[in-house]
Amino acid sequence: MTSMDRNERPAFRRRFGLHFGLIVVCAIVLLPPLWVLRTSFVPEQLSYSNELMPAFTTDNYSALLSGRFGQSYLNSLIVALGSVLLALPFAATTGYAFARFRTGGRWARFAVLATQMLPPVALVLPTFTLFRSLELSNSLTGLIIVYAALNLPFLTWILMGFFEGIPVDLEWAAMTDGATAWGAFWRIVLPVSMPGIAAAGVLGFILAWNEFLFALVLSGPKTATIPVALAALQTSNGVQIAKVSAGVVLAILPLVVASRFIQRFIVQGLTFGSVK
């Protein structure tokens, strides 16, 4: 036992040093969000106090949720989920075509990437004009379509990478086993790439959840999403910092959950043992 202790001591010291360093870095990174969390539970009048916890209240949350913010929360969920669900089938089929066939050639692949390089400001005004004449502005449907379109190139590109990682032997096996090319995609490629598709979906969700510019231009009071609602809190009556903090905490919540998912999906290998 004693010899083991002696062996472990330097290792322990090294680990202690490492952890201490990590804790300091984490503290620096985490302090602002933790302060936001703290402020969200402090009454508005005391929110700028230097005390750690001058008083505790959940009023900020109940005030927020009883007002427009609750609606915005729902709007954001609908828009983010809706746009991802709308974009994924297109992204999956396009990504697969790019990965397996010569579809569209190099030009099409570049074009998909190029759309990502346009500054959003250049797109927002034409979209607004177009949507107004289509009566899609000020509607969640409009936002869903916009976010699906914004997400599409990005999702296509990610999924193309995932599909390229799937051995073509799997599809060949399915096709000699009696599946059509579409059947091989549907029954083999899609299930096998589920982790990748889920991860892409979560990334697309986050993108839509956080988007501000299009939401600001295309939404009205009833269709505002969280980023817009948060911005509104800052301008209407001065900055209501406690309420904004509560809003930020609520806004972050789904992202914390989502990031856990992403980790699991990405860590999970793609082909898990189909090939030697």
Next chain:
Amino acid sequence: MASIELDRVSKLYGNGNYGVHEVDLTIPDGEFVIFLGPSGCGKSTTLRMIAGLESISSGDLRIGGKSVANVAPRDRNVAVVFQSYALYPHMSVRQNMAFGLKMRGTDAAVIDAKIADAANLLGLQSLLGRKPAALSGGQRQRVALGRAIVREPAAFLLDEPLSNLDAQLRAEMRLELVKLHRRLGRTIVHVTHDQVEAMTMGDRICIMRDGRLVQAGRPLEVYADPVNTFVARFLATPPMNLIPATLQAAPGEGLSVLTDSGAVLAVPARHRNAYGERVGRRVILGVRAEDFHESPDKPDWQKIAVRVVAVEALGAENVLIGQIAGQPTGKDDARPTGDDKPLEIAARLSRYFTAPVGSTVELYIDPLPMHLFDPETELVIARPSLMGATR
């Protein structure tokens, strides 16, 4: 009925390279045929064209007498076992095996029965519930085979199915596959780059090189009568010794071969007619490693002096690596390797043979199985085969 006929089949890839070039081959129904060749020679491409997974650039392919140029893989009734096994990772062993049957709308009860049969045959009963990730290499290989068997296809196409297994398992599976072929009687095309598999498993070997079919024939025929130096070397370990030489007239009506290193080998009377017109010309003498012997057991074996470079003890036999000793003739333009290293020959001798490195030993060549090759074309100079002949 699943005869497979390749009629000048070529595969031209987009980059302008031929993966396969004008392959002509007829595989009768029920034959176990081996495609053998070095990596990149077009074996897998040929297999994929037969399976319909790769289009044919020119030529025609017939399965069971019908052209399948426009028939989808799923309608060709062939099963493929891929080198990677390509098991569906999200399905259990049972589901993997059931997939092909389900696709064809087979009854659930029939599927269960067939899976049970195949699992019995391959010893997979206890693994049916597992996912591929939880299987060893050998188990995956058997599942891949089982997945093919349950479908009862007209032909099996196996792409190096044993190459991922360790030596012992590979030897076992070689036997299993041969038994399986005997039991099912289906056409099997087995791709390999392993000469032992090629020699032992199939009814026929098709040797490929650079996309072309070089030679097709029964294993022992190809071994005894290779059409060129490539086949001569490829089909054995150690490969056939190729010795640059000149064919010359010998006293009487005889012929002899003078190697560039100065050794003389009398040509057996039996080959005289075939080689007669090459007198005075350069040739490559081909002698298999096992045609060297330590003692003159037969009167027609001929003495040759060899300087020992190394002796490799393999357990069952010793392989002598050496140089033929003699007065060099100064001609070495026909040396097949083309480098400056003195030509080394390999001789398979008994496990009791020893000799110090650097010493010169006397060995005895059995000249009867020898071949002469044309140094320009590398093609064999035809002579009557010894197959079936009595000595």
